[in-house]
Amino acid sequence: MTTAKTIAVAMSGGVDSSTVAAILRAEGHQVVGLTMQLWNQRRLAGHEGMPESVQGRCCSLDDVYDARRVAETIGIPYYVVNHQDRFERDVVRPFVEQYLSGRTPIPCSLCNNHLKFDQLLVVAQQIGADVLATGHYARLEFDEQLERWLLMRPTDRSKDQTYFLFGLTQDQLSRTRFPLGGMTKPEVRELARQHGLALAQKPDSQEICFVPGGDYKAFLDAYLSEQGQAPPDTAGELVTSDGQIVGEHRGIHNFTVGQRKGLGLATGSPLYVIQINGDTRQVMVGKQEELYSRTLRAHRINLITVEDLQQPMRVLVKIRHRHEGAPAWIERSGDDEILVSFDEPQRAVTPGQAAVFYDDHVVVGGGWIA
Amino acid sequence: MRRVYLDNNATTPVLPEVLEAMQSYFGEHFGNASSIHHHGQETRAAVERARESVAALVGCRASEIVFTSGGTEGDNLAIFGLLNSLSNKAGHHVITSTIEHHAVLNSCKHLEAAGGEVTYVPVDGRGQVDPDDVRRALRPNTRLITIMMANNETGVLQPVEAIGKVAAAADLYFHTDAVQAAGKVALDVKRIGCDLLSISGHKMHAPQGVGALYVRKGTILRPMLLGGSHERSRRAGTENVPGIVALGKAAELAQQAFARGDLERMSAQRDRLEQTILGEVEATGLNGKGAPRVPNTASICFDYIEGEALVIALDLKGLAVSTGAACSSGAIEPSHVLTAMGLSPERARGSLRFSLGKQNAAEDVDFALELVPQTVARLRELSPIFHRAAVNS
Numbered sequence: 001m002t003t004a005k006t007i008a009v010a011m012s013g014g015v016d017s018s019t020v021a022a023i024l025r026a027e028g029h030q031v032v033g034l035t036m037q038l039w040n041q042r043r044l045a046g047h048e049g050m051p052e053s054v055q056g057r058c059c060s061l062d063d064v065y066d067a068r069r070v071a072e073t074i075g076i077p078y079y080v081v082n083h084q085d086r087f088e089r090d091v092v093r094p095f096v097e098q099y100l101s102g103r104t105p106i107p108c109s110l111c112n113n114h115l116k117f118d119q120l121l122v123v124a125q126q127i128g129a130d131v132l133a134t135g136h137y138a139r140l141e142f143d144e145q146l147e148r149w150l151l152m153r154p155t156d157r158s159k160d161q162t163y164f165l166f167g168l169t170q171d172q173l174s175r176t177r178f179p180l181g182g183m184t185k186p187e188v189r190e191l192a193r194q195h196g197l198a199l200a201q202k203p204d205s206q207e208i209c210f211v212p213g214g215d216y217k218a219f220l221d222a223y224l225s226e227q228g229q230a231p232p233d234t235a236g237e238l239v240t241s242d243g244q245i246v247g248e249h250r251g252i253h254n255f256t257v258g259q260r261k262g263l264g265l266a267t268g269s270p271l272y273v274i275q276i277n278g279d280t281r282q283v284m285v286g287k288q289e290e291l292y293s294r295t296l297r298a299h300r301i302n303l304i305t306v307e308d309l310q311q312p313m314r315v316l317v318k319i320r321h322r323h324e325g326a327p328a329w330i331e332r333s334g335d336d337e338i339l340v341s342f343d344e345p346q347r348a349v350t351p352g353q354a355a356v357f358y359d360d361h362v363v364v365g366g367g368w369i370a
Numbered sequence: 371m372r373r374v375y376l377d378n379n380a381t382t383p384v385l386p387e388v389l390e391a392m393q394s395y396f397g398e399h400f401g402n403a404s405s406i407h408h409h410g411q412e413t414r415a416a417v418e419r420a421r422e423s424v425a426a427l428v429g430c431r432a433s434e435i436v437f438t439s440g441g442t443e444g445d446n447l448a449i450f451g452l453l454n455s456l457s458n459k460a461g462h463h464v465i466t467s468t469i470e471h472h473a474v475l476n477s478c479k480h481l482e483a484a485g486g487e488v489t490y491v492p493v494d495g496r497g498q499v500d501p502d503d504v505r506r507a508l509r510p511n512t513r514l515i516t517i518m519m520a521n522n523e524t525g526v527l528q529p530v531e532a533i534g535k536v537a538a539a540a541d542l543y544f545h546t547d548a549v550q551a552a553g554k555v556a557l558d559v560k561r562i563g564c565d566l567l568s569i570s571g572h573k574m575h576a577p578q579g580v581g582a583l584y585v586r587k588g589t590i591l592r593p594m595l596l597g598g599s600h601e602r603s604r605r606a607g608t609e610n611v612p613g614i615v616a617l618g619k620a621a622e623l624a625q626q627a628f629a630r631g632d633l634e635r636m637s638a639q640r641d642r643l644e645q646t647i648l649g650e651v652e653a654t655g656l657n658g659k660g661a662p663r664v665p666n667t668a669s670i671c672f673d674y675i676e677g678e679a680l681v682i683a684l685d686l687k688g689l690a691v692s693t694g695a696a697c698s699s700g701a702i703e704p705s706h707v708l709t710a711m712g713l714s715p716e717r718a719r720g721s722l723r724f725s726l727g728k729q730n731a732a733e734d735v736d737f738a739l740e741l742v743p744q745t746v747a748r749l750r751e752l753s754p755i756f757h758r759a760a761v762n763s
Contacts, residue, residue: 079682082703127679
């Protein structure tokens with residue numbers, strides 16, 4: 001039996017975080033529900049490429065309403081905290097800039113690092129909560145021998161969210177709880193039902209929360225137009241790996257590594273985007289084989305199981321959320337850089353995504369693909 | 371848990387006397403005030419008695435009072451009802467201030483979007499409009515001045531009498547949103563020199579959903595709601611009799627409270643609250659310092675504090691206060707009022723509003739004085755900005 005604590009729960013209005021609040025409350029803890037107001041969907045309505053009324057998921061009034069109802073049902077205090085400025089600075093702008101420089105960003109990891117497990121943790125502490133619990137599917141454990149907090153893959157591998165959590169520091173992990181780490185999604189829905197939560201069957205959210213309908217190109221145009229900026233001209237050439245110019249494109253932000261559609265090229269064999277060069281605005285295209293790389297370099301490293309990487313380590317590396325992970329060696333190759341050498345070449349290593357290192361089910365750490 | 375409510379500028383509890391006065395109009399006296407039979411006559415009489423009480427509160431004739439659903443409707447009816455009644459539709463100019471309630475600000479934005487012109491007169495560091503700025507903003511096509519009497523966030527009183535003189539000299543209509551002034555300071559539409567004045571029931575211990583608009587005799591308003599000829603054809607819809615009766619009673623009680631000197635006592639408690647906090651807690655400031663204020667409001671800025679976290683932390687300990695204005699999700703936005711006064715966004719976000727009501731006793735202030743300093747100290751301990759500032763000083 002755990003001792004009763006004051007626990008803040010990050011509530012999104014979805015099934016997972018709502019169930020977390022209900023579980024902790026039932027365990028006898030003093031629970032405070034918090035929802036972050038991060039983005040105003042109506043902001044971009046009517047701008048370039050956006051409809052007059054935008055129906056996105058992020059911070060929608062419906063979700064706040066759902067979270068509030070859950071809080072009322074289970075009998076906990078609930079507050080909405082405004083972190084819109086910080087979200088725009090640390091998540092939305094980098095998202096836009098990354099695309100414009102030819103990379104494919106992951107805003108969810110940035111949001112975890114800069115908002116959920118930073119700003120919200122501070123709020124939690126300030127209002128007297130010992131820890132912050134979220135509805136992420138991941139497990140946490142304190143390893144007595146290593147004297148470190150370990151982040152581990154959840155029981156329900158199909159819901160594994162550790163890829164987005166690799167940036168959490170020891171301090172952040174020590175003040176975090178993931179109560180759903182040992183459960184499967186159907187079990188969570190069943191618990192939600194047992195606790196009388198009306199949203200037990202609410203569908204999961206999939207898309208990037210602030211990009212309505214997942215159309216990031218329309219979002220970029222609308223955001224830049226709202227900021228009073230013309231979309232920068234990033235048009236350039238389509239080239240092959242041997243330097244041959246085979247066509248033109250209308251802007252590098254329209255491409256992501258591995259993409260096949262929308263190249264505007266009519267060739268006999270299928271062509272893929274191999275590389276995007278933000279400086280020269282060239283998009284390199286080539287055959288399927290050329291998409292594979294044996295190595296990658298990761299920057300802005302965060303290590304969880306060890307303080308530092310003293311010698312090469314044998315790990316499994318995930319290079320995107322839906323990647324199953326590939327065996328590789330990792331070794332320090334610079335001040336804040338790790339070289340990943342895969343046993344087998346990997347398809348579409350994409351700059352801007354994260355490379356996350358696993359030792360079986362334990363997250364060793366990770367970095368951003370250069 | 372003991373709970374103390376010091377957020378009376380948001381809403382006030384219905385006083386027992388008010389509740390008692392309105393109670394019988396839900397069941398026993400249920401008639402439609404427009405009906406000709408006994409039941410209608412009963413409620414008609416009650417509505418008209420309430421109208422006289424409200425008229426007495428603002429210093430006008432009963433026929434000059436239009437009952438509304440609250441402050442927002444009153445402000446909308448005043449602004450659009452007036453402008454829509456003017457024969458020359460195009461290009462009207464309105465003068466307002468940067469610190470108005472959203473009921474006025476968003477109405478003005480709507481006017482602009484529809485092709486009208488609006489001047490938003492600034493305020494000084496104390497949160498007051500300068501009547502000379504209003505005069506300087508006059509244009510040949512100016513039709514209306516709408517400037518609030520007391521600000522909801524700082525409690526600062528605006529120089530409405532001087533603004534009324536500007537309006538009179540230019541032969542313009544003058545509306546004042548007196549929602550936060552009613553029941554806190556004496557209202558006299560003749561002295562103010564306004565043509566329109568809106569008040570709200572729930573800010574003065576009547577229930578939510580009722581308000582009144584003073585419309586000076588001879589001022590033509592085009593109704594916003596179309597229907598029957600209620601309220602002398604200025605506001606269609608069956609009267610909210612229990613609410614109106616309650617507003618009438620609350621107006622009477624407000625008059626009695628003035629006569630008894632209750633507001634001086636409230637002012638003394640408010641002063642004790644703010645002076646003690648300002649004295650005991652370092653790096654604090656009074657917003658609106660040096661300006662005349664309503665007797666119940668104290669807006670205090672706490673450096674190196676997120677007001678949002680402070681409000682939540684205090685609420686979890688039983689003290690209800692507020693910061694800024696809440697948006698539709700309930701999140702707090704940086705106050706447009708405080709930033710208009712020249713506060714940095716950080717200081718605006720670090721400001722808290724304490725507002726007393728008639729139900730508050732001296733013990734409530736004691737409770738706040740016990741909680742606030744210790745909570746601020748704990749939040750600052752956890753604030754990275756506070757530690758940096760402490761190192762640098």
